[in-house]
Amino acid sequence: MKPYDYLVIGGGIVGISTAYHLVQSFAGARVLLLEKEVGPARHQTGRNSGVIHSGIYYKPHSCKARFAKSGARSMVEFCQQHGIAHNVCGKVIVATNAREIPLLDALYQRGLHNDVPVEKVSADRVQDIEPYVRCVAGVLVKSTGITSYVEVCQKLLELIEAGGGDVRFGQKVRRIHGRDGVKTVVTDSGDFEAKFVINCAGLHSDRVARMAGDDPGAKIVPFRGEYFELVPEKRHLVNTLIYPVPNPDFPFLGVHFTKMIDGSVHAGPNAVLALKREGYFKTDFNVRDFSETMAFGGFWRLICKNLGEGIKEMHRSFFKSAFVRSLQQLIPEIRSEDLVPCKAGVRAQALFDDGRLVDDFLMVKGHGTLHVCNAPSPAATAALEIGKSIVRQLA
Secondary structure, eight states: OOOEEEEEEOOSHHHHHHHHHHHHHSTTOOEEEEOSSSSSOOSTGGGSOOEEOOSOSSOTTSHHHHHHHHHHHHHHHHHHHHTOOEEOOOEEEEESSGGGHHHHHHHHHHHHHTTOOEEEEEHHHHHHHOTTOOOSEEEEETTOEEEOHHHHHHHHHHHHHHTTOEEEOSOOEEEEEEETTEEEEEETTEEEEEEEEEEOOGGGHHHHHHHTTOOOSSEEEEEEEEEEEEOGGGGGGOSSEEEEOOOTTSSSOOSEEEEOTTSOEEEEEEEEEOSSTTOOSTTOOOHHHHHHHHTOHHHHHHHHHTHHHHHHHHHHHHOHHHHHHHHHTTOTTOOGGGEEEEEEEEEEEEEOTTSOBOOSOEEEEOSSEEEEEEOOTTHHHHHHHHHHHHHHHHO
8 A cells, every 4th residue: 555645643632633634635645643542632632621722821922822812713613613512701810919910910911912802800800700719800811711622633533534534543653764755653553654744642742753763852741730620519619710820930820720611610730740651640650751751951950940839739739738728819718628639631841951841832843754742731722723834834
């Protein structure tokens, strides 16, 4: 059989969106999507909060800022077109004390720079939306929404196969080598040849890039996001999405409340180092993954710069009472018995050797390859736009 024109590695939403856009854009092209799991969206995509982000947080003119805004619009349109449950419910970002007002003002200005519809609101206005929140001021972001990215992936897969694309699950990539302009992707179940390979392997994207002989320019360090869920009788405490003002020096948005598309309410995440790239439980451990992180100088430089916040995150991870106190800064009525653990996620965060976070989406092009080497949040929101962007690079 002749080689595929395009082979995509990774069955999360970015890989699936890329394969979809390849099928849609290149009539007659042979497209193959490979995923190591037995089904789609088993890692970052299937374990996130389902938020359709607005783009308020991201550095102006960055890919994150541009793709989040356009991606939110195209994601809502896709859900509308295909009958996928979604809700543009908006969210409030709140300052809980006077010291946070300058940070809230700076975030508001960033929203304006990013052309995101934002509104400064008083504490009373916040309470009109979220009666149980206690704060001194807030920013309302009406364009934020929620959906199920698993359902989005399932619909995209249907469209890929309807358009003539091939999808193979249970195909863990072991090696990649090339000859005469053709790449051979070796999996546990066989070899697949393609003229061009696109790596959307998420937590393993840096390793897949190196398999292909390309330098990803950064290393993935996994951070586990730990969540609790409000018991059903306490769901009335949250109507939409409630976020604190983020610490601008820390790479995470802080512990927040998210009303999920199924009506449940999640609280979190608490972000701690995962000892395994797919380490969803505190006890998960992988020698190779852990050793690579410990031997990476960039990780230790990051830790030194964020030691105080890191200690707080670890403390909240091991002591539920500390986690509850963080939530009570937003909603004082929350009690420990109101929260039950729910599934965690692992964020594939790329780091440079000097300890800097790769703050934007990172795509690395090789010979007959393109590697998506950093696609954390808002990648799910932006997935349709990321797929379009990749296809434009190949046209």
